[in-house]
Amino acid sequence: MLMKDSAVNEQIKYDVAIIGGGILGCFAARNLMRWNVSAVLIEAEDDVCKGITRANSAIVYTGYDNKPGSLKAALTVQSNRDFAKLCEELDVPFSRCGSLLVAFDSEAETVLQKKYHNGIRNGVNGLKLLSGAEVLELEPMLSANVRVGLYAPDTGTVNPWQLGIAACENAMANGCDVWCNETVSNIVRSENGYWITTSNKKVHAKAIINCAGLSADQVQNLLYPAEVSLDFDGADYLVMDKAIAKPKHVIFHETAEGKGITAVPCTEGNLLLESTARALTVPFASTLEGIRSVKDTVKAVLPQVDTTKVIRSFGAVRPNLRGRNGENISDFYIGNPAPDFYSLIGVKTPGLTCADALGRSVAEKVAVYLHAEENTAFSPVRKGIAKTDGQIICQCEQITKGEIIEAIKRGATTVDSIKRRVGTGMGRCQGSRCTYAIERLLEEEIHGENVRRAKETI
Amino acid sequence: MEKTCVEQKKQYDILIIGAGVAGLSAAKSAYELGCRSILVVEHTNYLGGILHQCAHYGFGDGLNGPEYIQTLLDAFPNELEYRLNTTVIGIHADKTAVLSSAEYGVQTICFSQLILAAGCREIQAGALDIAGTRPMGVYTAGQMQEMINVYGILPQSPVVILGSGDIGLIMAKQIAEIGGEVALVEQNSVLGGLERNQWGIEQYAIPVYFDTTITELHGEKHLSAVTLGNGAELPCKTLLIAVGLIPNQELLDGIGHPDWLHLCGNCNRIHAMIESVVYEGKKAGISACEKL
Numbered sequence A: 001m002l003m004k005d006s007a008v009n010e011q012i013k014y015d016v017a018i019i020g021g022g023i024l025g026c027f028a029a030r031n032l033m034r035w036n037v038s039a040v041l042i043e044a045e046d047d048v049c050k051g052i053t054r055a056n057s058a059i060v061y062t063g064y065d066n067k068p069g070s071l072k073a074a075l076t077v078q079s080n081r082d083f084a085k086l087c088e089e090l091d092v093p094f095s096r097c098g099s100l101l102v103a104f105d106s107e108a109e110t111v112l113q114k115k116y117h118n119g120i121r122n123g124v125n126g127l128k129l130l131s132g133a134e135v136l137e138l139e140p141m142l143s144a145n146v147r148v149g150l151y152a153p154d155t156g157t158v159n160p161w162q163l164g165i166a167a168c169e170n171a172m173a174n175g176c177d178v179w180c181n182e183t184v185s186n187i188v189r190s191e192n193g194y195w196i197t198t199s200n201k202k203v204h205a206k207a208i209i210n211c212a213g214l215s216a217d218q219v220q221n222l223l224y225p226a227e228v229s230l231d232f233d234g235a236d237y238l239v240m241d242k243a244i245a246k247p248k249h250v251i252f253h254e255t256a257e258g259k260g261i262t263a264v265p266c267t268e269g270n271l272l273l274e275s276t277a278r279a280l281t282v283p284f285a286s287t288l289e290g291i292r293s294v295k296d297t298v299k300a301v302l303p304q305v306d307t308t309k310v311i312r313s314f315g316a317v318r319p320n321l322r323g324r325n326g327e328n329i330s331d332f333y334i335g336n337p338a339p340d341f342y343s344l345i346g347v348k349t350p351g352l353t354c355a356d357a358l359g360r361s362v363a364e365k366v367a368v369y370l371h372a373e374e375n376t377a378f379s380p381v382r383k384g385i386a387k388t389d390g391q392i393i394c395q396c397e398q399i400t401k402g403e404i405i406e407a408i409k410r411g412a413t414t415v416d417s418i419k420r421r422v423g424t425g426m427g428r429c430q431g432s433r434c435t436y437a438i439e440r441l442l443e444e445e446i447h448g449e450n451v452r453r454a455k456e457t458i
Numbered sequence B: 001m002e003k004t005c006v007e008q009k010k011q012y013d014i015l016i017i018g019a020g021v022a023g024l025s026a027a028k029s030a031y032e033l034g035c036r037s038i039l040v041v042e043h044t045n046y047l048g049g050i051l052h053q054c055a056h057y058g059f060g061d062g063l064n065g066p067e068y069i070q071t072l073l074d075a076f077p078n079e080l081e082y083r084l085n086t087t088v089i090g091i092h093a094d095k096t097a098v099l100s101s102a103e104y105g106v107q108t109i110c111f112s113q114l115i116l117a118a119g120c121r122e123i124q125a126g127a128l129d130i131a132g133t134r135p136m137g138v139y140t141a142g143q144m145q146e147m148i149n150v151y152g153i154l155p156q157s158p159v160v161i162l163g164s165g166d167i168g169l170i171m172a173k174q175i176a177e178i179g180g181e182v183a184l185v186e187q188n189s190v191l192g193g194l195e196r197n198q199w200g201i202e203q204y205a206i207p208v209y210f211d212t213t214i215t216e217l218h219g220e221k222h223l224s225a226v227t228l229g230n231g232a233e234l235p236c237k238t239l240l241i242a243v244g245l246i247p248n249q250e251l252l253d254g255i256g257h258p259d260w261l262h263l264c265g266n267c268n269r270i271h272a273m274i275e276s277v278v279y280e281g282k283k284a285g286i287s288a289c290e291k292l
């Protein structure tokens, strides 16, 4: 992403600094712009939404999983209702495909019943407990051994980084600055706020919103001892070729041992398969056992899915939030160690579903603290990059040169950031045919001429 | 439908998808049989297909890829109509094809006979059971061949190549030739590919790890090593995947194999020798003309 050219100014001042440009930071930024405040979003990577936001299940949950009365339950139910409107405002594809939580044994049946009643208490619409036969009628791709299912018609799916990038673009259009390649390394108090040291800059902010994802506890620890800490586990994912037969609904699989695999028919047309949780190895690395166990389990749950047609596999990192005594904290946690400092720490599922609501909640708190006035010029609307006719660069996904150039105009500076804006290289050849052509377009657009890339030496 | 096409001069007797050796051979033979309504459509901005990037010798009479293309183009009828930077994005059962290009946008073309000569693509790393991180430095062998031979970009050494088929062997030899450190990993206990391509391995004493495969990638941003099936780690900065080719037949999804369709070249089946590609292309041109 490009940033405003204030790099040389040593004394940059903002009302609010948002640390971390994952989906939560992007939505905090977007919602801050509803008030008359100046703000900067500071991201360590070369683009936004490359952390947890890049490796998750892309599901918009309904809220039947969450404990009645919890913040999670309330935000999830409300966010699900508002999701179509949000995606319309931000011009991001959203598919309300519905979900089936299915079980193959009697022990798991009781879990489904519990979730059903939870859901009813939480106010989730349209939930139905179905017999095996009824499940198969809705989703004939499931194994005939299915015993029961919990149907949730309001479950949906959205591309998480597209949504985050859309929120970021919307924040920028409303006046927020975005800095990439800037890691926050130190924070000190000043008379009326904080001095924040980043990789290349020093910036003053009257208030901080900490959305640093996997490092959010550490960022808060720079100044305030956090009452919570994070530890991590992992999961493995497979992305399947678009051409295979796939279920129409999100499929959750409940086993006697707990949560099994998840299958998500994504908005792009690929089926995404997720393993059960496992111990973390290297962050964002997948494991062979995980990849193989997903394939084996899918064969039993969705026997008609052709598990040989994988186009990509990847690993994910799940943060687990712990209290002072190491106890698990299952609800969303908003840290507030000082009136001018808010932290979203350890937000895992359903953080994507609730990103706008969580971002709005912290933005509102900060705005109230700053006595900020409402920004009457705020526009919630952002236009996505439209499909255009013309020369095709990415053959698998049929992405044109015009779309790629538009992504570059909007700030993409790498092949990867173009990929996440227009979908190039997401298909069955995974960029093996178009990557170099895109690199050349980047050079032409950014340098104004076709500069030869510096030769790497052997 | 056909009527509108004629009015808009978007009707051809033969539409050929792909201007590689197969498509060019098909076009030439159909032309020589008297057909004058032929359109060749090519995704890239050059004629000749994959040979464009084959700097090694071994095509026809001891030529390299670009030289071989030149002999084909020299014999190519001038009147033949072709469009570069144009991609066929759909074929329909009513004998229409949808083209996309900067010049004409999205355009529908009607044809009587269709020759599909769209070549093949490589199996890429994501399709394999390889765990680990997803760092930079992982390419398909053909992708690296294009980077080196067409754009002059060299891979970071050391290089590991998975698969010892012809493309893996050709790339191993080329990287050794330009001074890179290279090793091959092959799941079988013998080298694959043509004998003439195996010589380079001996000539440059390139290490080959037989009876194993790559199970894991390492490196946070850039590749630093790969793990082999036996647990050994090979430090490397570049990994080339050379485990096979898949005919580009996706355009046929949903239309099956009607009698107006003719496949040739790597799009039909994977060829090791250019002569058989030329032969199949000619045959496709002839059978398309016969059906007119």
Ligand SMILES: Cc1cc2nc3c(=O)[nH]c(=O)nc-3n(C[C@H](O)[C@H](O)[C@H](O)COP(=O)(O)OP(=O)(O)OC[C@H]3O[C@@H](n4cnc5c(N)ncnc54)[C@H](O)[C@@H]3O)c2cc1C
Binding pocket: A019, A020, A021, A022, A023, A024, A025, A042, A043, A044, A045, A048, A049, A050, A051, A052, A053, A054, A055, A056, A057, A058, A059, A060, A061, A182, A183, A184, A185, A211, A212, A213, A214, A215, A216, A219, A235, A316, A317, A318, A319, A347, A348, A349, A350, A351, A352, A353, A354
């Ligand atoms: C495996 C998995 C599956 C999930 N599936 C779903 C789902 O299906 N549906 C759903 O609703 N939710 C899901 N979630 C939850 C959701 O994905 C997360 O809640 C959400 O993505 C968290 O976003 P984030 O912005 O907190 O984190 P991130 O995306 O990780 O963003 C944090 C950012 O902060 C930056 N950063 C860190 N430290 C610094 C620093 N010092 N200076 C500057 N920048 C810094 C990082 O580079 C990163 O970009 C899932 C989560 C996981 C782990």
Ligand SMILES: Cc1cc2nc3c(=O)[nH]c(=O)nc-3n(C[C@H](O)[C@H](O)[C@H](O)COP(=O)(O)OP(=O)(O)OC[C@H]3O[C@@H](n4cnc5c(N)ncnc54)[C@H](O)[C@@H]3O)c2cc1C
Binding pocket: B017, B018, B019, B020, B021, B022, B023, B041, B042, B043, B044, B048, B049, B050, B051, B054, B056, B057, B058, B059, B060, B086, B087, B088, B089, B117, B118, B119, B120, B142, B145, B166, B167, B170, B248, B264, B265, B266, B267, B270, B271, B272, B273, B274, B275, B277
């Ligand atoms: C790396 C490599 C090395 C080889 N080395 C040798 C050798 O040393 N000696 C030898 O005899 N043989 C060799 N061969 C074999 C032989 O040369 C090739 O098999 C042959 O060139 C294939 O020709 P083709 O026309 O079928 O495919 P290609 O050359 O791949 O042509 C297909 C064309 O179709 C175009 N296309 C694809 N889809 C579309 C679409 N939707 N719309 C428009 N255009 C499209 C592509 O851009 C491409 O130009 C080699 C092959 C490879 C891959």
